[in-house]
Each structure stands twice: as structure tokens, then as C-alpha cells.
Amino acid sequence: xxYGAYAVANGLYFGLIIQPQIFALFTLVNILQVYWxxxxxxxxxVAGACxxxxxxxxxxxxxxxxxDAHAIERNLDSLATFLGVLPAVFIAVGFFPExxxxxKDRSVEMSNLFxxxxxxxxxxxxxxxxxxxxxxxxxxxxxxxxxxxDIVLVxxxxxxxxxxxxxxxxxxxxxxxxSSVAGSAGAQxxxxxxxxxxxxxxxxAAESSLQYASCxxxxxx
Numbered sequence: 001x002x003y004g005a006y007a008v009a010n011g012l013y014f015g016l017i018i019q020p021q022i023f024a025l026f027t028l029v030n031i032l033q034v035y036w037x038x039x040x041x042x043x044x045x046v047a048g049a050c051x052x053x054x055x056x057x058x059x060x061x062x063x064x065x066x067x068d069a070h071a072i073e074r075n076l077d078s079l080a081t082f083l084g085v086l087p088a089v090f091i092a093v094g095f096f097p098e099x100x101x102x103x104k105d106r107s108v109e110m111s112n113l114f115x116x117x118x119x120x121x122x123x124x125x126x127x128x129x130x131x132x133x134x135x136x137x138x139x140x141x142x143x144x145x146x147x148x149x150d151i152v153l154v155x156x157x158x159x160x161x162x163x164x165x166x167x168x169x170x171x172x173x174x175x176x177x178x179s180s181v182a183g184s185a186g187a188q189x190x191x192x193x194x195x196x197x198x199x200x201x202x203x204x205a206a207e208s209s210l211q212y213a214s215c216x217x218x219x220x221x
Contacts, residue, residue, distance in 0.1 A: 003087035009068035084138035088145045106165035122147035176183040
């Protein structure tokens, strides 16, 4: 939202203007999916939340856009630069939770394709600024921060792969899950009778068999 307002106020290319709006739309869809599937919100509640978020986003976007345009008209370069650099700061801060999870798990579980596309998006967006009348260095900071932090994720992924921990916890989870399923399946067997079918634990079945055998030996012929 902040970068979208900055792009509108500075008259950047149309593609760079609608790019953050598309990202905001995808973010809104993801948020609503969480409340729809996880928290089981009703359709009316989801629609109301969608309308509220859209109105709030539009209001903040227009307000920041007007403030940035006003700063540019009054030659307040420091304020315009601050509003342009602030999105890059928020983006950089948003990467740190992912870094924390990767360091904790000693594995980067982000898709290689996603990281590659994110890097290419930042690179091509920066290149597109070079074809404008003047290269907007403030706008390029946002894209270059994304490229730099994605490269850090790639290096972390290579490092954890060399260490042998990349994807290890995911393999352990699936193997543990498969072992537990196999163990629970082997710990049960089907017992048939004339009127019911049930699951009996092997230890209970063996104990019952021993009791039956002892009773049969002790009973007179």
C-alpha cells in the first residue's frame, strides 16, 4: 500500500503502480481464506470483513498518496524520501520471521520456484525504472531489498543442504507418521464372531488364548 501510493504520486510506470495493488488483492484473499476454512466464518461475516478491509485499504492508500503528492509539490524531499523508503523497511522487517523459522528448523522450506520468481520480479522491476526519464533511486530500494533478502534465503538453503539439515525435519515427520500408522495397524487384528466384528489387541488375544489353554488342560476329559 505504501509503495503503491508512492508509485502513483511519482508517476511511475502503470505496471509498477498496479503491481502492489495486485499483491494486496492476493493478501486479502489469503487472509479471508484463513478465516473461512480455519475459523469457519459465515459467508456474510467474510463478505463484511472483505468490504471493511477494502474500504480501509482504499482510504489509507488515497491518504498516503495525497500526502506524498503534497510533499513533492512543496519540494519536501525529506518527507517524500521517507514515504518512499518506508515500504522497503516494512518489507525487510517482514522477512525476519521467516529467517527465524529457517534458522530454528535449520531448513528453508520455501519453494525454489517462488524464490526465483520473486528475485526475477525485483530485478525486472528495477530494470524498468532505468527506462524512465529519470531513474528513481528511492523506488529501486524496495525492489533491491527484496532481491537481496531472497538471495540470503538461497544462501541459507545451500548452507543447510551442505550441512544435511535441509528438508530433514520434513522427512522425519513423514517417516514418523508412516511408522505410527504402520504400528497402529500392526497392533490390531480383526476378531470375527457370529454376531459381531471387532478390533482386538494382539496382547489381549494372546492372554485370552493362554487362559483358554490352561482351562482346557485343567478340565477333566
